[in-house]
Structures are given as C-alpha cells and as structure tokens.
Amino acid sequence: MVTMRVDGSIGLVRLGYRWAAELRRGQPAVETRFLGRPAAVIGGPAGVRRFYDPRLRRQGAVPTPVSSVLFGRASIHGLDGDEHHHQKTMYIEALGPDSLGRLRDQARRQWAAAARAWEPGRPFVLFDQAVHVLSAVAIAWSGIPCGPGEVSRRAGQLVAVLDGFASPGPRYLRARLARRRLDRWATALIRAVRTHHIVPDPGTALETTAEARDVTGRLSADPAAAVALLNLVRPMVAVAWFVAFAGVALDHQPWWRARIADGDAAACTAFAHEVRRRYPFVPVLAARARTDQDVLGVPVPDGGYVILDVDGTDRDPRHWPDPDRFDPGRFLGPTIAPGTLVPQGGGDLRTGHRCPGEAATLVLLEEAVRRLALTRYDLPPQDLTVDLARIPARPLSGVVAVTRR
Ligand code: HEM
Secondary structure, three states: OOEEEEEHHHHHHHHHHHHHHHHHOOOOEEEEEEOOEEEEEEOHHHHHHHHOOOOEEOOOOOOHHHHHHHOOOOOHHHOOHHHHHHHHHHHHHHOOHHHHHHHHHHHHHHHHHHHHOOOOOOOEEHHHHHHHHHHHHHHHHHOOOOOHHHHHHHHHHHHHHHHHOOOOOHHHHHHHHHHHHHHHHHHHHHHHHHOOOOOOOOOOHHHHHHOOEOOOOOEOOHHHHHHHHHHHHHHHHHHHHHHHHHHHHHHHOHHHHHHHHOOOHHHHHHHHHHHHHHOOOOOEEEEEEOOOEEEOOEEEOOOOEEEEEHHHHHOOOOOOOOOOOOOHHHHOOOOOOOOOOOEOEOOOOOOOOOOOOHHHHHHHHHHHHHHHHHOOEEOOOOOOOEOOOOOOOOEOOOOEEEEOO
16 A cells, blocks of 8 residues: 655646556555545545445535536535435436437537538637537527527636636636626526526426425525536536547547448447547546545545546556557447446446436537538647646647648
8 A cells, every 4th residue: 555645635736637546556545645634545446436435425525616616606516415316316307318319409500500610721729619619509408598699708708617627826716707707697597587587498407407496395596506507507518628639539530530420320429438538527536534434445534535536447457458549449349337437427326426417428529529520620730738737638729620622
C-alpha cells in the first residue's frame, strides 16, 4: 500500500486526469489525504462496487465552490437517501424513451442545419459549433421558449460554467457569474410556468421540473426547480467536449468514418462509446465515509474521502487491452462488464448516483458523429495538444475543420 504525504487535492490540480491512476498504479485502493482528511483512492470493478456502497455519502463530497457553480445549490448530486431517490426518479422519467426520441429528432435537425452553413474552404471551430448546436438542442428539447439571439447568449453562459468550474482564477470567476445569470433565467422560467405565463408542452423538462415536488409532497421552491431544470440542460452542452474529440478521431479513422457514413448504426454507437471511454470529461468522483470503515484495505475515518479513479478505470489494461489506442471495435463485441466503463459513473441507476443522462449523451454524440462522418472535412495544421492537467480537457485549438470544395 502506498502512503502519500502531499494532499491529493494538490496532485489533482497539478496532474489532472492522470493523478489518481499514477497514485494507484493498478491497485484497487491506495491511501492518501484529500482536502486535509484521510482518504482512499479506489478504482477498477471492485473499486466501483465499493464506491456505490451505502456506507458512503454524497453530502459534502464535492467542495461547495465547485458544486454550487457546476451543479447549483442543493443539487441532487449531493443528496442521500430518500431525498436523493425521490429526485432521481424525476430525472429518469424526464429522460424516458419518448423524450429521447424527441432529443434525437432535435439533434438530427440542428446538426443538419449547422452543416448546411459550413461553406467549403472556410474553416470553422468544431467545439464552438458543438456548444451552439447542443445548447439549441437542449433548450428546444426542454420546452424553453427562446429566440436565436438568446440561444447564443445562453450557450455562452452554459459553456462558461462547464469550462471554468474546476479552474482557479478568471475562468472560475466567469463560471460563477454565468451560473448566477443562468440561475436567474431558469428561476424566472419556472415562475412563468407556475403563474401560467408560459405553458410548456407536456412531458418536457420545463413542465416536469416546474411541477416537481420535494420528498414531503410540497411543490419544490422556485430556485430548487430551476437547479433541476439546469441539471437537464447544462450537461447536454458538456457533450461538446466529446464531439471535439470525436471530430479528431474520425479524421484519424477513415475506415470507421466510412462505415458510419454508410449508415452502420452499431459502428456509430461503438464509436461514441470509445470516445466516452478514451476522453473522459470527469477524471475522478468523490464520496465521504459515513462512519469509520475499511475501504478495500484502507482505513477511512468518519468524514474521510473516498475518490473513484474514473480515468484509470476506463483505461485499465486488464479490461481494455492497449488502453490508449482508440478502437471502437471494443464495443462491437459482448456487453460492457459492470464497473469497467464509468465516464458517467457506475452502479445502479435508480438507487445510486450514476448519471441518468447516459442514453441522452449517446443520442447526442451519435448524431454529431453521424453528421461529421457524412461531411467531407479536413483538419488543417493546428495545435491539437490536450493538456491533461486542465479539467475539463479538450484539444487546444478547439478542432478547426474545413469542409472540402
Ligand atoms: C458529457 C456528458 C456527461 C457526462 C460526462 C456526465 C457525467 C456524469 C457523472 C460522472 C455523474 C456522477 C456520477 C456519480 O456521482 O456517481 C453524473 C451525474 C448526473 N448527470 Fe451526467 N453526465 C453527462 C451528461 C448528462 C446528461 C445529458 C444529463 C441529463 C440531461 C445528465 C444529468 C445528470 C444528473 C442529473 C446527475 C446526478 C445523478 C445523481 O446524483 O443521482 N448528465 N453525470
């Protein structure tokens, strides 16, 4: 067992995505300190199982400056027990099969419109395009009334939150300001629905969150409903990070690109999974011990941290041979073994904190990948370096692409 004296939070800021894997070196658990407290860093299928054990809690797991900007105040991410279970049901229902069908239609339409505007020979930045398209898709899918000018403004705020929540300095300040504006906007929308000034389509996220009740059956407060609404809109824009990586990967994989362009749906899904595995948005997840306990051989006291190594689990060579190679073929075979692919968390969807937006993410990413595969584009010389210390990471240039004449 490795004992680290330097606080792990410093390592995470310095090394970013590779911090936890470098600490674990393939072990299921290692001892460290995190934010001044004893901690265990765990990974692999056993680590994933242990991370979703009810002996751990989420309340206070993510420092407030980060969680309040990324998720909003008192968001589902930091809830436990009945309150968490109650809210989780609402998210799962808001993302049911009909809703995903509407999402796919929206995404297909918006990507087709974006591609029509790509003039041959004129460069565009794929990441920026993806932010705009995904914001437009998320807002329309949610049932939020919004003109094109406002979509651009909200897209700027949504990407500021996602880009800056984990970066100390000006990026973080931009993110905080953007969060405040988004909270105000979403709260006004909830109020407008509750006072019948807006009548959203049935089954949309705006209607569902405006009607949401807390665990005691009381209508949830306007700001709480607004946080829930933004928790359905904002993460759809996070898919832009995956789209940027997908744009590079398609350029490097002409065989897959041709297969997807030919309409091979299984190839498209496999490609999307490999992008999620290989280029995670989130390097680690955090929980805290409810009592003194043993975490896979590491003693963690009450209040100590348990950190799940997401990136290291997704690149574990025991489950993903030659893990740094981009190979969608990994996902054409048997089903994914539990606890081996956790870019959006793991464990049970209903009882744990696993992301309820995995199917939505796949829908959004597949539609982007399909459109890009159908588009004849090249990547001119540019800086595609990925700084793995920066969370969230993406190619530096934002992926400049030029469609062929
Ligand atoms: C880039 C795409 C996405 C990534 C990387 C991502 C990642 C994650 C991760 C890592 C978690 C936490 C898992 C845990 O703590 O155990 C999570 C939770 C969550 N995600 Fe996502 N997600 C994405 C897209 C979405 C989408 C599209 C939605 C909804 C439209 C969504 C809604 C949520 C919600 C509500 C939670 C909280 C679940 C809970 O606490 O029980 N996410 N996501």
